Amino acid sequence: MSVRRRIVLATAIITTIGMGMLVALLAIVLDAVVDDEIDGALRDRSAAVIATVEPDGGSLLVRETPDAALDKLAWIYDSSGSLKEGPETSGPLTGTADSLGTVEQTTVVEIDDWRLRAEPIVLDGTRLGTVVVGVALVPYRTTVGYAIAGSAGLGLLVSLGMSLLAAWTVGRALAPVAVMARRAEEWSEDELDKRFELGDGGDEITQLGRVLDRLLERVSRTILAEQRLTAELAHELRTPLTVIRAEAELAGADKRMGAQGHKRFERIAVSAEQMSDSITTLLSLARGSFLQEDAVAVERVFEQLSALPMNLNRRCELVFDPGGTLFFAVPENVAIRALSPVLENALRYATSRIDVTARPNGENIEVRIVDDGAGISVDPAQLFAPGYRDPGSPGAGLGLSLARRLARAAGGDVELIAEADETAFVIILPRATRRRGELPAATSS
Template identity: 30%
Template sequence: MRVTIRTKLTALFALLFVVLAGVLVTTAYLFVASATTPEAQRADRQQLLEEALAEQGITVPATPSPTPVPGGRPDDAVGQVLDSIALEARQRVLDDLLQRSLLAFALSALVAVALAWWLAGRVLRPVDEISHAASTLSERTLDRRLPEDGPDDEFGRLRRAFNGMLGRLEAAFDARQRFAADASHELRTPLAVLRASADNVLSSSRPSKQARELAEEVEQQVGRADSLMTSLLTLARADDVIHTREPVDLADIAAEVVSAASPRATAAGIAIDLDIADAPVLGDPVLLERMLANLVDNALRYNRDADPWVRCRVRTDAGRAFVEVSNAGPALAAADIPALFERFSRGDQRSEIAGHGLGLPIVARVARVHEGVVDAWPGDEGGLGVRVSLPARHDEQAA
């Protein structure tokens, strides 16, 4: 059972009340008991009698007090009866006082627990506000702040510290986004210059053999660097913020991706089987396009030489949109598949194939930021099957 701070404070306040109330009840009972003893009652009656006679002007000579014996005053039958009646009345009064005190103590304890629970809630309300604000924060809501118009106490300082932390986080995320945009611009420009220079050499009428080989190598490495940069920027975009939540159809994206990859598949002799149905979702079109492009590129890149094929299926079922891409490739063990979703890891069986190990990690990250799930399994005859499940878009969401 989870014991909260509010429960602990309630128990502490209630225990404090119970101890104080117990001391009060016990003290009152002892005072009443000591004030109603037979000796105290005889002294009170004697004092009242003397005061009454003094008011009448009668002076009573002082006489030594007789030695008391159990059961009343000696040689005084009336006094003994009065003492017996006084003792019985005293016991009844004490018993009634004890019962009423215990009943009042129990009722007061219940009220004290309720008041202690309410008081603990009032004391911890600022902490609940901060906890709720922290649990609802995301990369898109870092501009929110807690109100600081309360008293300058411990909770006020905690609010100011929390708001200061949010400000620093917001500045850090903004710096990351600006860095991604600046890096994209600064890195693409020299790559474009290198590619244009290599194309000029290759398109010249009579390039030397050495110049052609160097230009081809430069063009190949520029393409690899451009692919790596695109993958890194995609990861940075997914790690930072989903900038848009637009109604998109995974079937349309899959058709565009497969159409763009068809020339490459035809040149490699790979047959692509496309089976799509409407799969509407809400998401970032750029990230979703990169997710499907990486799935198809991964299936084309890691395929077998004899009778290669790639299968891409898109469908909707039970409120979920599914994208499944599988291929015929080298045999994989189920224990090796989780490592393929780690950044810059391509697995032992894929080390001989060119790649930078970011394809499937991008797929997993994009699916995660869209509240999706990725499943992967080895094919019966080799290859890999990957299925991405995303929440399907409803009509009211599109509206």
């Protein structure tokens, strides 16, 4: 769930709970206020009825009153409980009023939708009878119900309004973040001049954008410096390597030298050639792109890999399966430099066999390298970090990192797939669809 949705959801929940508590409190207060209003109305009605009564020789006399409603809602009983004045109809209400006609103190009861109040009539210290008055509860309860329903509806509208306001506010506030994420997603690894450029706003998000722009500037300068250093070193190493190769070829051409000497100088020349290819590859990686060359056959790359002087564990059986007529859309030296560190790692840990298979996958070719060793003993998440290695490994921990950088610079990747029965490295490189010239046969060893 996005930050915006979490904030809006939290606002809706908090607002709904708050409005619910307010509605509940309003219902309690309304109930208390209405209850007091009903009791007050009963007291006033009872006092009005008592005001119409006067003593008559130990009994009581009810004067006539113009209030017709008073006759319908009031009963007057003498000291013996006999009805003197009031409705004479039968029913639960009248029966309850009759049962209250002899009470000695003020009594309040509810029956159905009515509340009755019975109060003794005491004049000049003598109890002359009882007055019972009633109030219908339906109008009060209806009013309270409407008030609570209206408050609940208003609370829902407030909650909805607050949620919409929060969504709008948070959306406006986080809009620069969405812009930053979209721009960062569109940038490639080689676009070091790109910046967020959110403007001169004073809010925290804009300030964060400016801080990130400054950070990107420092990172860009560092990467450019690294690229310049790599390019300069590669350029400076090319000349002595050319001299070494030329001298080795000249010395190897001397007919007076024995076969062993010729082989030594030949190995020097081959190593110098390999170093030159590595320097060319590193120089292309420093530029962030590779020269557009003809595609190279997977068979050709596998043939070159099988001939590399990786004397780590040559007793292992190397089984290459090119998967048919496939071509990498990268220069030959790039494909070899991307695959050789992974193959060298497999040679280091394999027991008896290494399988190298190539299979097409859409616009890419996936090369899967599987060995029968004990598996990965280091953290897979840090395996491709530069300089990170198994404590028992003699390497510098740079091979796998370089292989991934080369593959990604070419538009591919290097991944580790750790399964229950095997651990495999998968090198993904772009696939080419055409190739000029004849292809050499692949070999297996």
